[in-house]
Amino acid sequence: MVDGDGLRTSIFFSGCNVGCNGCQNKDFWNMKNGKLFTVKTLIDEIYNKTPQKKVTISGGEPLEQKEALILLINELKKKDFDIGLYTSYQLEEIDNNIIKNLTFIKTGKFDINKKIYGKFYGSSNQSINFINKKVKYESM
Secondary structure (H helix, E strand, O other), rough: OOOOOOOOEEEEOOOOOOOOOOHHHHHHOOOOOOOOHHHHHHHHHHHHHOOOOOOEEEEHHHHHHHHHHHHHHHHHHHHHOOEEEEOOOHHHHHHHHHHHOOOOOEOOOOOHHHHOOOOOOOOOOOOEEEOOOOOOOOOO
């Protein structure tokens, strides 16, 4: 229940071919790790267990499951969820069908040589980009 402003539910997608040195989520690199969900089942689970309507999608690398990610984000946006996304990609590399429904996105590969503390990202080469900001996020 972190990775962004306020009380949030974090959803970790399995699968990552980036493999950043020092990654805190190595268990999610393997696509076979984690629990298999259909998008509909995951949406139902999120609706039932996330009354604050704030989610952050992370991984692994969520963009490795791009089709499912777009479906998930579109459905959550219809229900007025505040959606954050953590990815190792740069903003200009990301499909607008993903970006348009986000509140914020953390971009950039983790670099252990530039590690920082006290932010919602892990290294100084990463950044938070606000897309559809509803409230002012002071702490990010």
